[in-house]
Structure formats: structure tokens, C-alpha cells
Amino acid sequence: MNLSSSHGAMTSLLTTLSHEYLQGKEEVLRLALVALLAGGHILIEDLPGLGKTTIALALAGSTGLSFGRVQCTSDLLPSDITGLSVFNREEGHFTFLAGPVFNNIVLVDEINRAMPRTQSALLEAMEEGRVTVEGVTHLLPDPFMVFATQNPSDQSGTFPLPESQLDRFLISTGIGYPPEHLEKGIIAGGGIRERIGEMATIATAADIQAARRQVAGQIYLSPKVVDYLHSIVLATRCHPLVQTGLSTRAAISLAQAARAAAFLEGRDYVAPDDIKGVAVAVCAHRLGMRPEYEAAGKGDVLREIIAEITLPLV
Template identity: 50%
Template structure:
């Protein structure tokens, strides 16, 4: 088990050379990836979202695709389309950027709802249907979507029901002073990133995903704890709509991945507690009067009321 934990540490170590001071988001992104989920990063541009996505793809030996969302982006721009091949006289399917392992979907809230829903469908079903034909997406498939929290003009905010499809919503935040100084000294390392050697192979990555899914024990006590959390979100003064069952599954799956990252083969309450501020706030609807408050803090305070099994 420790061995596997080391692999994760190795990935994080190798990437942190390029992502100075972003260990935490990196870790969260990896958790989302290994628990077969998608990640939503809400942050200002220029803080290293793309670097993060590329870094993950490269260090895991995966392919990387990028979608720059705009209001005139069409669903087929994402999924790909069939083009008539004069030579063969047949339609040939040209897969879009979504047919990659790691797909960075920049400023997702700039895409029109139609495009958004095509994308979200692909996220949910792990397949796309174009002109009556269904195409499976790669087995290792994770979307890292970003959105800009400040600019609201000309955007189509994702509805809550669709936010639920993202496993976690995180923000990267400004790098620390030293990290920023380092960047200024050395310059961006984005170019180097494209040429790094994978730390683990694609098969190993798949293996880890499987282990996270099947090899981590979740005790009944922990399940009860998760249920207590869910019930707390459903019954309190701040929230109108609590966690869905998918939300509960997310909490469990991310906790499993977190446990794996800690080198354990069982989940402890801390695995859950560490992640609640990323897994819960975007899935619940707060009452209007609390919209202005820091939702993460509200969720954290709710969790503080729930006793752990031990």
C-alpha cells in the first residue's frame, strides 16, 4: 500500500517543479481523476489552470485535449464530426478534442447552454452520439473545466443540476510570494512540461483507478458518518436543497481516493472532512440570504457539528 502511496507522492513531487506552490490543487485534481470524476476550477485566468491540466496528462502518460469555450462554440466542435472524404467517397468521423484522456475545458460558462449540455452529457455517459452513431470515450477520461468568477457579462452560468456532475469544485488561488518570485526568476516552465517523461504509465494509472474503486474498504461506521453529513445538509437553516445521492457517492469515492493517497486501504473520517469544502458547496442550494456568505465556511461549520465515529 505504501508503495502506491509513493507513486502518488512521486507524481506530485515531479509536477510541483512546474507548478510551484500548487500542491493542494494538484492533489485535489488527482483525487478527482483517480476517483473517475471531473473537476471544476473556478478562478481568475493566468493562475496556472492549463499548466495543471497538462501536467497531470503528461505525468500520467495520457493524451491531452483543450476546448476553448466561446459563445459560438458548437457541440460538434467538442465531439467532432463526420466529414465527407472525396477519396473514399464516404463520411469519415473526425473525433473532436473530447476524445482525449484529460480534457481542459476553458471558461465553460462562456459556451452556450446547448454546447454545455452536450459536454456535460459526454461527462456523464462517457460516450458521445454523433449522427446516430455512438462513440465510446477513452476509459481514462477526465474533464478539467474552468470558469471565471468575476466576469459575468456574456456568460451562461452552469445550472446547479449540471454542477452536480463535477466531482469537485476548487480554486487555485494566487501562488505564494516565494513561488511567484521563482516563476519570475526562471520564467514559465510550460514548454518543458510538454516534454516531461510520464511518472507512471497509462496502465498503472488505470490500475490505480481500479484500486481506488475496489481496493479501499469503507466501514459501516464511515458510511453512517457520510449519511449523517448528507442528512445535515438536507436539514438545516442555510440550505434549501441538500446533497443528492450522487453527491453522497462522490463523497465516498473521493474519500476512497484520498485514503489511497494517504497510503491507506480504508477510509477514515478525515478523508471525508478534508474534502467536504470541495465536494459539497457547489451541489447544494443555499437560501438567498446566505448567498453572500462564504459557502465553504458554512459547510465546514455544519460538518463540525457531526460527531465522528471515533
């Protein structure tokens, strides 16, 4: 691929954030960029205090994108996310006050603490890039990405995300604890929120839009790689532990994410390893396990499926 300036900006962004600001979080940062470049959204499930919010702030700060935050609680209303119309007495008409969803990167913190009705307020935004309030449709900025976090489902005060909501997230992943030597350095050096607030712009909105166009239109997916991807999808539909296998939408999402991963690697074609590299993050949360096997790890089941499928020669 003739490396464009947008590709250089994206690789510089990934390298700088990984090495200077978010050490030990390289993989989740790479997946966040995959979601951003593929036009998708990311859900991170992990314990509080592991840097989920910091990653979202760093991504917004290093790109100059606008940032909005929604702290989910059980009494949060849909209008707290989308905004609402308020009557202007002086002008004699209603004025729309935009909610935090009208930003390029929207951090929805602890999404599973919000009631299902409030969670559903994000569906149209995530799927269509717009919101409808009181019958009027408002377009969201471009680029737009929801960066949601959720607490483990066994914690009190949480509401499970419905399948339709989970399916809107291109990527679902965790962070985990950092390696010991990095964690000691973080403890000694303290938090980096102040440094993030002073970050210089590494990649612009124009860079991201150009990269998105290149990912969508210039990364080749060969018939052999499509066959390999489809073999994974079919295998999930007949696995004995799985009740609901991957849908066609899930297959399309996997292809989109693989294209973005290939772009970050500097290639104009998708390799089988690109599929393998994002498959668990894209697909595991979309599997429906049989009731008697709900305790089985979805990621482990998917890894087992992938390991049994022969890689194509491309």
C-alpha cells in the same frame, strides 16, 4: 495496504509535480489526482493567470496521456467539442472526425463562456464515457477526465453552469494566489510551459487504470464512516440557509473521493479525516442556497456543518 506499484507511481507523480513544477499548488494538484483516481472530473473557478491551464498540461505531460483543449467562446458549437461526420466524396460515405473530447485529459477552458447548449454537449461524455453523434455512439478513451476552468460568474460574457452540469464534476475548487516567496520565484524564473513540454513520464495510463481499480474495489468504507458521511449529508438538508441539500449522488461522490484520498495516503480504509479533507471540494458546489442567503459562502456553510458533527472513533 500492500502498496502496489500503481500507488508508488501516484505518490511519485504528486511529489514530483508539487515540488519541481507546481509549487504552491499542492492542494489543487492533490484534488485533481483525487478526481482522476475516482473516475471523476474537476472544475476550477478562479481568475485568469493563476496556473489552471498549466496544471492540466503538467498532469497530461507527466502521465503520457493524450491531451485535448477546448477554448470556450459564445459561438462555440457542440460539434466543436464532440466532432462531426463529413461526407467523403472519394469513398462515397460519411466519415466521423473526432473532436477534442476524444482524449484522456480534456481541458475545457472558460467553460462558462460557452452557451448552455454547447455546455450540454459534455454531459454524456462526463457521465457515460461516450458521445453520440448523429445517432452513432462512440466510446471515449480510458482513462478520461474533463479538466474545466471557469471565470468568476460576475465577469461579463459568462453563462452560469446549470445544476445538472455542476453535478457531473466530482471536484470544484479554486487556486488562489501563491505565497509571496513562491510568487517572487515564479516572476524571476518565468513560465514553466517549456519545461512541461519536455517532462518525462512519471506514471503511465496502466498505472492510473490499476490505481482506479484499487480505489474502487479495495479501499474499505466502514459502517461508522458511512454513518459519519451520511450525517453530513442529512445536516445539509435541514440547515436554515440551505434550500437544496446534498443528494444521494453527492454522497456517493463524496465516498468515491474519500477512497481516492485514502489511497494517496497509502491506506486501504477511509478515515473520517479523508471525508473532511475532500468534503468542501466535492459538496459545496452541489448545495442550493435559499434566495435570501445566496451571498453566503457555500464552503463556509459546509465547514460549519462539518465542525458541528462529532467524529467517529474508528
